[in-house]
Amino acid sequence: MTATRDTFFKPGKVSAQDKAATTDTVARAIxxxxxxxxxxxxxxxxxxxxxxxxxxxxxxxxxxxRATRASGVRRGRC
Incomplete structure (x- = not known):
């Protein structure tokens, strides 16, 4: 097959599964x-x-x- 302008620069059709696989691989790498x-x-x-x-x-x-206080008599509640 000769490399012509049409065959060299025009990419072939890529299936949806291949696109999804490529996207998945690149996303996982990132x-x-x-x-x-x-x-x-x-x-x-x-x-x-x-x-x-x-x-x-x-x-x-x-x-x-802290210095502890000496416990004294508590006043107030019983």
């Missing part, structure tokens, strides 16, 4: 890429948060304990 990017971002943010919390826990002094 969704997988977005999910991978989201997972990488989540892991990076989690690591940064853990580092920040570790640094804050080292800097922060222990919380002071």
């Amino acid at each position: 969704i997988d890429q977005e999910a991978d990017a989201r997972e990488r971002k989540t892991e990076a943010l989690r690591a940064l948060r853990m580092e920040r919390e570790a640094a804050e826990s080292e800097k922060a002094p222990a919380p002071k304990k």
Whole structure:
């Protein structure tokens, strides 16, 4: 078969199933890429948060304990 302008530039008919399969494949690939990017971002943010919390826990002094009051006689209700 000789490559003429009509046969070379004119695509053949594509069935609806082939179009649907192509669309499905491309859509799933895009969704997988977005999910991978989201997972990488989540892991990076989690690591940064853990580092920040570790640094804050080292800097922060222990919380002071509240002084308890001596329980006295309660007035009011019986």
